[in-house]
Amino acid sequence: MSELRVPVNELARVCARSADAQEWEELLRRCTPIAAMVAARVSRLWLGSVTAASVDDIVQEVFLKLCEQERRILREFKPQSEDSFLGLLRIVSASVANDYFRRMRSEKRGGKVVTVALDDGLTSNAAAARDGSARMQKAVLFAELDRRLRAAPGVISERDRSIFWLYYLQGLTAEEIADLPVAGLSAKGVESALRRVTQWLRGELKSRKSGSQREPVQEPC
Numbered sequence: 651m652s653e654l655r656v657p658v659n660e661l662a663r664v665c666a667r668s669a670d671a672q673e674w675e676e677l678l679r680r681c682t683p684i685a686a687m688v689a690a691r692v693s694r695l696w697l698g699s700v701t702a703a704s705v706d707d708i709v710q711e712v713f714l715k716l717c718e719q720e721r722r723i724l725r726e727f728k729p730q731s732e733d734s735f736l737g738l739l740r741i742v743s744a745s746v747a748n749d750y751f752r753r754m755r756s757e758k759r760g761g762k763v764v765t766v767a768l769d770d771g772l773t774s775n776a777a778a779a780r781d782g783s784a785r786m787q788k789a790v791l792f793a794e795l796d797r798r799l800r801a802a803p804g805v806i807s808e809r810d811r812s813i814f815w816l817y818y819l820q821g822l823t824a825e826e827i828a829d830l831p832v833a834g835l836s837a838k839g840v841e842s843a844l845r846r847v848t849q850w851l852r853g854e855l856k857s858r859k860s861g862s863q864r865e866p867v868q869e870p871c
Contacts, residue, residue, distance in 0.1 A: 662677065663724070665724055681713075684743065685712045685743040686705050693747070696748075708746060716742070723738075741792045741793050809843075813827055813833065814847045817844055824837040824841045825837045
């Protein structure tokens with residue numbers, strides 16, 4: 651394999667079943683800048699600033715996540731479009747980064763780390779969520795939603811996109827999001843931003859359905 655020429659989707663699928671050092675080094679080389687960029691963005695959300703130490707810690711946790719359960723994320727990955735693995739990587743990195751800062755905040759407050767289920771409006775039922783295929787479909791859905799949000803900077807701001815994912819992906823309440831330095835909104839302002847983003851996504855997904863004969867994509871509530 652010539653690593654420099656292999657698409658990242660194919661490289662991820664190869665590494666799912668390979669322990670070849672050269673292939674893994676190439677995957678890390680391509681993925682590290684994206685994981686670091688997401689880690690820095692999430693750090694600004696939680697702290698209003700970025701430290702190299704926290705970014706490095708999060709990037710390491712991202713790659714540990716990719717290797718969990720015998721590289722389950724890589725094994726279950728099914729490309730939907732060119733470079734779709736990078737979209738999935740952004741979602742995984744954001745989830746890991748948010749968990750990292752939630753854990754830090756909980757430890758400072760002396761509380762326990764609580765795992766919050768994803769909002770029912772963006773997921774299937776709990777039984778299906780435990781199935782590997784359903785989890786991967788969910789991850790692909792999130793990557794597609796994030797791609798659409800990123801493609802509309804004139805409509806959806808970076809702040810509103812971040813608020814959307816903190817609520818739907820990480821399970822933070824509107825009050826908790828309003829407490830973050832980057833929000834700059836009251837709890838009601840956060841709720842308004844969530845409604846705006848969700849309504850826009852509904853319209854986007856309905857437009858996609860009307861122009862396609864493929865299986866419908868689940869909509870957020």
